[in-house]
Amino acid sequence: MITAPDCVFCKIVAGELPAEVLGRSDAAIAFRDLNPQAPFHALVVPFDHHENAAASAAADPASLGHVVALADEVAQAAGNADYRLVLNTGAGAGQTVFHTHVHVLAGSTGMTEAL
Ligand code: 5GP
Ligand code: ZN
16 A cells, blocks of 8 residues: 555544544545535545545556545435535645545535535
């Protein structure tokens, strides 16, 4: 597994930091966002540390497929047939944690809502 020191999501993957885990696969983990921006707000994080989705895609294209599959699983399990997936890339787009993660947002509508 690829890890980075002092990465909060690597620590959650390793079980070194607590999180409300909603599901996991052999390649990714899903947990509730600490600061929810929608009635349902989960994060899905591939185990391997890369700084954003494009870097994950370049290093391991299948990893993003695993992330989307787990995102669908946890959204459906929480009763959300419809949901949005958001991938912030770069500080200017609001990225604050530089380990690839997909936001899974449900329970509200509107692409213009702030994240
Ligand atoms: P970004 O802004 O990088 O796309 O999203 C990072 C997200 O991670 C934010 O929504 C923030 O609330 C969440 N977050 C940051 N640190 C933690 C943490 O330690 N635990 C959990 N569950 N969420 C976190
Ligand atoms: Zn990491």
